[in-house]
Amino acid sequence: MEVLFENRYRMTRRRFLDMAAHPVRKAALPLAWILLLVLTLSVAFYSLTAQDPLGAGVFLLLSAGCAFRIFFFVPFRAARRFQSLVRAQGAEEWDRTIRIADDGILAEDGSVAMTYGWDQVAELKAVPGYLVLLLKGPELVRLDLEGFSTGTADAFAEYVRAAHPGVAVAPTGSGSR
Numbered sequence: 001m002e003v004l005f006e007n008r009y010r011m012t013r014r015r016f017l018d019m020a021a022h023p024v025r026k027a028a029l030p031l032a033w034i035l036l037l038v039l040t041l042s043v044a045f046y047s048l049t050a051q052d053p054l055g056a057g058v059f060l061l062l063s064a065g066c067a068f069r070i071f072f073f074v075p076f077r078a079a080r081r082f083q084s085l086v087r088a089q090g091a092e093e094w095d096r097t098i099r100i101a102d103d104g105i106l107a108e109d110g111s112v113a114m115t116y117g118w119d120q121v122a123e124l125k126a127v128p129g130y131l132v133l134l135l136k137g138p139e140l141v142r143l144d145l146e147g148f149s150t151g152t153a154d155a156f157a158e159y160v161r162a163a164h165p166g167v168a169v170a171p172t173g174s175g176s177r
Contacts, residue, residue: 004159005100006150007143011109012093013082020078024125024132024140030070037066088112098143100156102163105133107141116141123168124160131156 009015044059086092094110105116116135123134131153133141145153161169 001099001101001103001106003099003101003150005148005156007098007100007147008149009096009144009147010093011096016082016085017075017078019142020074020081022127024127024134024142025138027074033066033069037063037070040066085110098141100159105141118164118167121164121167123170124157125170126157 040059040063044056044063047053047055047059089110089112091110095108096110097108099106099108104118105121107114107116116133116139120135120137121133122136125132125134129145131143131145133143135141143153143156148156151159157169160167
């Protein structure tokens with residue numbers, strides 16, 4: 001595997017939580033949870049006006065659960081995911097190295113290594129601070145714009161555009177924060 005591009009950066013808690021707070025693939029609006037929140041608040045209000053404090057308390061508690069799910073679940077889940085990665089890595093921080101070659105991509109995330117073929121890559125997209133290889137499944141590979149130790153972000157985008165026509169390349173621009 002002749003490495004054409006190499007990207008390195010340090011995975012820290014702050015970076016991980018920032019990535020989780022700014023997902024590349026946007027999650028669907030939690031419409032069901034919003035509707036359930038409106039419904040439970042309505043029933044709680046009705047229970048209060050009907051002088052049923054127990055019913056109002058139960059539905060206010062359910063409303064609080066819905067509000068948590070809507071506003072706080074993603075950061076909470078990301079913090080728990082990071083803690084599980086810390087346990088798996090055996091360290092609070094680790095290096096993430098992505099090596100790109102003609103025959104594929106090797107992503108080393110601390111002690112874990114994953115290999116992807118170019119046939120698995122659907123799109124190259126620029127987001128603030130990163131270039132992102134979106135894979136055909138739920139996975140993606142982030143490349144820090146300032147983390148290229150071999151090559152540059154612009155050269156990498158041109159390489160993907162020229163060498164892998166099956167990969168959609170979104171306009172990259174600077175993509176910086």
